[in-house]
Amino acid sequence: MDKLTEYPKLIKRILTEYVELSNRHFNSNIERFLIVDESQNNYIWMNLGWQNGERISGITVYVRIRDGRFWIEEDWTEEGIGTDLVRAGVPKDDIVLAFHEPQMRQYTDFSVVS
Template sequence: MDKLTEYPKLIKQILTEYVELCHRHPQKDIETFLIVDEEKCHYIWMNLGWQNGERITGMTVYVRLHDGKFWIEEDWTEEGIATDLVSAGVPKEDIVLAFHEPKMREYTDFAVT
């Protein structure tokens, strides 16, 4: 798998599927969308709106590509985006669970840096 061309396509495809699934069951007054910065390789699944008089601004997932690896900075999905990446054929050594403190990453099955 050519990381430079395939990794951006893969994360965009995975996150697009999640956002489309959210659109099938929308929450009233909450907008769900995908923010993509292809030049700098940042991918954010975001929610924005109002619920019970409270402002909702939340990242569900934030993944960036850095040094040929997926850096998962934020992930509030049930199974985890890393699971989707591994299922798609990405080796665990190409996935960093960046939401974990660096000294704790060595205890995961994924890359430390």
């Protein structure tokens, strides 16, 4: 797999599927969308709207591609974006659960780089 061209396509496809599924099945007062910064390899699934009189504004998933690896900075999905990436053929060594502090990454199944 050519990481430089395939990794950005892969994460956009996975996150687009999540956003589309979310928009079909959940509260229509909350907008879910994908923010993509291809020049810096940042991919964000964002939520905005109102629920029960309160403002909803938050990131569900934030993934960066850095040094040939997926750095998962934020992930509030049930199974984890890392699992989706592995199912798509990405080696676990190319996935960093960056939301874990560096010394705790050794206890995950993914890369321990810091």
